[in-house]
Amino acid sequence: MPSEPVLSLHNVFKEYPTTPVVRALRGVSFAVNSGELVAVVGPSGSGKSTLLHIMGTLDRPTSGEVTVAGFQVSQLSDKDMSSLRAHHIGFVFQQFHLLSGFTALDNVADGLLYTGLPLRTRREMAEVALRRAGMGHRLDHVATKLSGGERQRVATARALIGNPSIVLADEPTGNLDSKTSDAIVELIEELNESGTTIVVITHNPEIAEHFPRSVGLRDGQIEYDTSWKDVA
Amino acid sequence: MAATLQPSSLHPRDLGRTATVGLRTRKLRTALSALGIMIGIAAMVGVLGLSESSKSELLAQLDRLGTNLLTVEAGTGIGIGTGELPEEAAGMIAQIGPVETTTVVSAVDDADVYRTDYIPEGQTGGISVQAVDLTLLDTLAGSVADGQWFDAATGAYPTTVLGSVAAERLGVTEVTGTEQVWLGNQWFTVIGILEEFELAPDLDRAAMVGLRAATDYLGDDGVPTRILVRVDPDQVDAVMGVMAATANPENPEEVEVARPTDALEAKEAADDALTALFLGLGAVALLVGGVGIANVMVISVLERRAEIGLRRALGATKRHIASQFLGEALLLSGIGGIGGVLAGVAVTTAYARIRGWSALVPPIAIGGGIAAALVIGVVAGLYPAIRAARMSPTEALRTAG
Numbered sequence: 001m002p003s004e005p006v007l008s009l010h011n012v013f014k015e016y017p018t019t020p021v022v023r024a025l026r027g028v029s030f031a032v033n034s035g036e037l038v039a040v041v042g043p044s045g046s047g048k049s050t051l052l053h054i055m056g057t058l059d060r061p062t063s064g065e066v067t068v069a070g071f072q073v074s075q076l077s078d079k080d081m082s083s084l085r086a087h088h089i090g091f092v093f094q095q096f097h098l099l100s101g102f103t104a105l106d107n108v109a110d111g112l113l114y115t116g117l118p119l120r121t122r123r124e125m126a127e128v129a130l131r132r133a134g135m136g137h138r139l140d141h142v143a144t145k146l147s148g149g150e151r152q153r154v155a156t157a158r159a160l161i162g163n164p165s166i167v168l169a170d171e172p173t174g175n176l177d178s179k180t181s182d183a184i185v186e187l188i189e190e191l192n193e194s195g196t197t198i199v200v201i202t203h204n205p206e207i208a209e210h211f212p213r214s215v216g217l218r219d220g221q222i223e224y225d226t227s228w229k230d231v232a
Numbered sequence: 233m234a235a236t237l238q239p240s241s242l243h244p245r246d247l248g249r250t251a252t253v254g255l256r257t258r259k260l261r262t263a264l265s266a267l268g269i270m271i272g273i274a275a276m277v278g279v280l281g282l283s284e285s286s287k288s289e290l291l292a293q294l295d296r297l298g299t300n301l302l303t304v305e306a307g308t309g310i311g312i313g314t315g316e317l318p319e320e321a322a323g324m325i326a327q328i329g330p331v332e333t334t335t336v337v338s339a340v341d342d343a344d345v346y347r348t349d350y351i352p353e354g355q356t357g358g359i360s361v362q363a364v365d366l367t368l369l370d371t372l373a374g375s376v377a378d379g380q381w382f383d384a385a386t387g388a389y390p391t392t393v394l395g396s397v398a399a400e401r402l403g404v405t406e407v408t409g410t411e412q413v414w415l416g417n418q419w420f421t422v423i424g425i426l427e428e429f430e431l432a433p434d435l436d437r438a439a440m441v442g443l444r445a446a447t448d449y450l451g452d453d454g455v456p457t458r459i460l461v462r463v464d465p466d467q468v469d470a471v472m473g474v475m476a477a478t479a480n481p482e483n484p485e486e487v488e489v490a491r492p493t494d495a496l497e498a499k500e501a502a503d504d505a506l507t508a509l510f511l512g513l514g515a516v517a518l519l520v521g522g523v524g525i526a527n528v529m530v531i532s533v534l535e536r537r538a539e540i541g542l543r544r545a546l547g548a549t550k551r552h553i554a555s556q557f558l559g560e561a562l563l564l565s566g567i568g569g570i571g572g573v574l575a576g577v578a579v580t581t582a583y584a585r586i587r588g589w590s591a592l593v594p595p596i597a598i599g600g601g602i603a604a605a606l607v608i609g610v611v612a613g614l615y616p617a618i619r620a621a622r623m624s625p626t627e628a629l630r631t632a633g
Contacts, residue, residue, distance in 0.1 A: 049630070058545060058625040071237060079239070079549050086240035086547020093629070097542040101257045113250070114547035116241035 005067070006165045006197050007032040007055060012064030014050050014220075024050035025061070026220040032166065032199055037192040039208035040201045042217035048201045049170070051217065055199065056089055056168050057081045069165040086114040090159030092169035096151045098143040104130060104154045105139045111158035125161050132194075133157035133187060149180035156187060160196060167191075169200045173207060185210050240547040242555075251559030253539075254532055265521075265528045266568035269608060272518025273572025273601045274579065279510040280597035281580030283503065289589040290500050297373050297431055299493045300332075300468050304459040304479050307488045317456045317487070321479040325459060328478055330467035335371040335460040337435075338363040338443065340452045343416030345392075345439040347402050351414070357401040361415060362438040363446030363454070371460045372429050379407030379424030386423055387442025390415075390449050393424040395436040402439075415439060416450040431492040432460075521568065522608035529561050529616035533623075540620055541628030554621035561613020562606060569605025573598050 008031035016022040024047045032038055042048050053059040054066060057073055066073040069088040076084065085091075090111070098107045108126035109119065117125075130136055133153045143151065152172060159167045169188065173181035185207055192198050200211065208214040216223035242250070255262045304325065306317045318324075326334045340361040344353070368374075369381045380386075381393060392415060394404060404411055404422055412419040420441065429435050446452035459479070463471045468491070476487040533540070540553055548556075577593050584591035 053626045053629075056545065058629070076237075079551075080237055082544070082547050082549040082552075083237050083240040084547075085545060087238050091545045093542075093545075095538070097538055099253065099539065101253075111546060113246055114240040114242055114543075114549075114552060115238075116243055118243060119246065119249075 004034045005031040006034045006069055007199070008065075008067045009055070009061075010065040010067075012054060012061045012066060014047075014054060014059070015062045024220050025054070028064070028217075028220070028222055030215055030222060030225060032197060034165075034197050035192075035195060036197055036213060037189065037211050038199045039211040039214040040199060040217055041203070041205055041208040041214050042223075043203055046217045047220040048203070048217055050220075052168055052170050052201050055166075056091060057084050082114070086112075087162065088165040090162070090164040090167040092152070092156050092159045092167065092172045094171035094174040096148075096155045096175070098151055098154060098158075100144050101142065103140050103142055104135060104146065104150075104157075107143055107154055108158045108161055111161040115162060122161075126157070129157040129161040130154070132160060132191065147180075148176050149183060152176060152180075152184050153187065156184070156191070160191065163196075165197065167196055167198045169198060171202055172200060173202070173204070181207075240549060240552075242548070242552050247552075247555055247559060250543075250556045251563055253556075254536065254560050255563060258532075261528060262564060262567075265525050266564050266571060268521030268524040269518065269565050269568025269605050270521075270571040270575060272514055272516075272521045273569050273605050274575035275514030275517050275572075276511055276604070277573050277576025277593065277597045277601045278579040279507055279514060281576055281591070281593035282583055283507040284594045284597075285580060285584045285589045285592045286503060286587075287500065288592050289587075290496060293430065294493055294496065297493060298462070298465070299491065300463050300465040301371065301431060301492060302461045302463060302468070302472060302475065303432075303490050303492060304461060304475055305488045305490075306457065307486045317459065318480055318482075319455055322456055322459050324478050324481075325461055325475065328463075328471055328474060330464035330471050332462040332464065333367055333371055334462075335365040335367045336443065336454075336456040337365070337368065337458040337460065338446065338452060338454055339457045340416070340441070340446050340450050342452075343450045345398075345402070345416075345420075346414040349414045349417075358437055359398045359401060360434075360438045361446075361450070362435065362440050363443045363450075363452050364440045365443060368440070368460070369426075371462055372431055372435070374429050375427045377425045377427045379409075379422070381424055381426075382440075382442050388444040388448070389442075390418060390420045390445055391423045391441070392420040393426060393440045394422060395426055395438045395440070396428045397436040398439050399425040401437075413439065415441070418449065430496075518604060518608060522565070522612045525561055525564050525609065526612035526615065528564075529557060529613055530619070532560070533557060533616045533620045536620075537623065537628045540623055541625050541630075544625035544628065550621040553623075554617040557617040557620045558610070558613045561616065562609040565605045565609025565612065566602070569602040569609075572605065573601045576601065 010029050012025055012028045014025040040048060040051060054061050057068060068084060071084055105123055105126050108129055109122035112122045127139060130139055133156050135153045135157060138150060173184050188198055202208060213226050215225045322334050322336045325331060340363050343361040344356045345359050345361055366382050366387050402413055407422055407425055411422040413422060443454060447454055472489055475489045476484040479487045543553060580593050581591040
């Protein structure tokens with residue numbers, strides 16, 4: 001197993017300055033090594049989404065240290081965080097977030113939109129990514145004409161396209177029926193096997209069971225991490 | 233930190249593509265908001281185009297008519313003598329150096345003109361009888377619509393040339409050579425009908441006879457009521473200054489000297505005031521169009537939170553988001569601006585064609601129209617763009633549903 005951490009959180013706290021103050025994360029520490037497939041499991045309100053945003057550098061922790069692909073987030077400007085997301089992090093969302101009027105190919109090509117690569121190169125890479133996600137036969141289909149499962153495959157291909165250091169998937173099966181959901185889980189496993197580091201956030205413990213490692217989150221704290229057993 | 237972070241960047245062509253996303257997916261809204269700008273710009277370009285075309289038409293008209301024509305008339309009013317010029321006035325005026333030609337018009341007050349001798353006296357239809365020099369037509373740059381102008385022979389015999397309005401009122405539509413009118417209680421043969429005089433509209437309503445014929449047949453005294461003078465174009469003002477004293481040395485204050493083309497210029501100046509008013513209205517329309525764009529952009533930013541969140545997740549900086557929405561506002565107003573210029577040019581061309589002018593849209597109206605549209609676009613797009621850029625990515629993704 002590879003051991004170099006691509007993502008690490010050290011004693012991360014996140015508070016929202018509402019009244020009363022919401023403490024979404026309370027001292028979360030864990031690391032994801034290159035090539036790992038990790039499920040973060042927890043009921044709603046456990047801080048999953050906040051954790052995803054912080055791991056994805058979409059938000060900053062109130063305190064604690066986050067390192068992604070070797071970059072300490074606390075030392076990065078807002079612009080640098082954008083650069084980090086453009087080059088090192090791929091996102092898969094529960095609502096897919098595809099641009100409705102565009103083809104599968106162009107939606108995936110947009111995954112590298114902010115890397116400055118020319119459109120032609122991006123389209124070539126998008127085709128490769130779509131084939132990896134099992135969507136090679138739907139390249140020119142408009143996003144709105146695709147089924148839910150197909151849309152999630154396109155969204156997954158978009159997250160993969162630049163070979164990011166880490167892919168963060170937020171409830172990737174949340175909007176899908178159980179059969180389609182299984183297929184997406186299978187896809188995630190396949191992609192992991194070919195070397196992609198993936199963190200899946202889910203409220204569904206059944207999905208987490210498929211994965212080699214799962215981290216349990218409750219009330220903003222890590223309840224369990226299956227990798228602890230390995231250490232023990 | 234060992235590795236260096238490659239900055240996120242957006243290819244300029246991709247900036248263009250992202251700026252069209254909203255326009256392509258919401259076509260009706262795009263068309264309607266561009267229409268607002270288009271109406272404003274079309275109004276401004278149209279007004280400038282029409283004003284320019286009419287000005288150029290006036291210049292062409294002045295060029296054709298010449299601005300060197302002066303009229304000398306006896307003043308009328310309280311305390312002013314007989315309302316006649318001295319008999320020798322024309323001769324005196326001809327002595328002024330820069331004067332090129334003089335033409336005498338003498339109103340024949342005792343004579344009226346009727347279609348036939350059966351028409352009751354007094355029903356003149358507002359047509360006067362004027363005795364004129366043979367040089368009148370040339371001096372006034374007039375032209376004959378039908379028949380001919382006086383020559384030395386016809387000017388001495390009972391013949392008449394009718395002004396355009398006079399001919400219409402008398403019901404004389406063509407010159408046959410045998411057509412006669414009852415003028416000063418005798419028959420006068422109509423030998424010509426004139427086109428409209430642009431510089432002396434009152435002569436359109438006159439039946440003209442030669443000075444000799446007026447004296448011989450109508451008993452006119454030949455005292456000039458008006459003298460038309462062509463002068464050296466460079467000396468017009470100087471001649472105007474000495475004209476009254478020359479025409480009537482005893483009572484120069486009884487003489488009125490005027491330049492008929494001044495009236496045309498005054499009319500144009502009045503049109504200028506209207507142009508300014510319409511330009512103002514166009515500017516208001518443009519402003520309203522700009523508010524429309526700002527409104528549409530603000531709504532668009534709210535509707536597209538998910539897209540903003542996604543783009544931030546894909547690595548867009550705040551600046552990328554701002555430029556996307558600003559670009560979109562610019563495109564909207566640019567489309568409106570170009571459409572407005574085209575519509576303005578079309579309106580000008582159509583109207584100019586109807587009026588028989590040559591259409592002329594000043595280049596500054598075209599350039600200025602598009603520039604104004606773009607400025608409006610920037611102003612209207614700035615606030616929504618900043619708002620979109622400031623939206624936190626987590627907020628955008630969370631509220632997107």
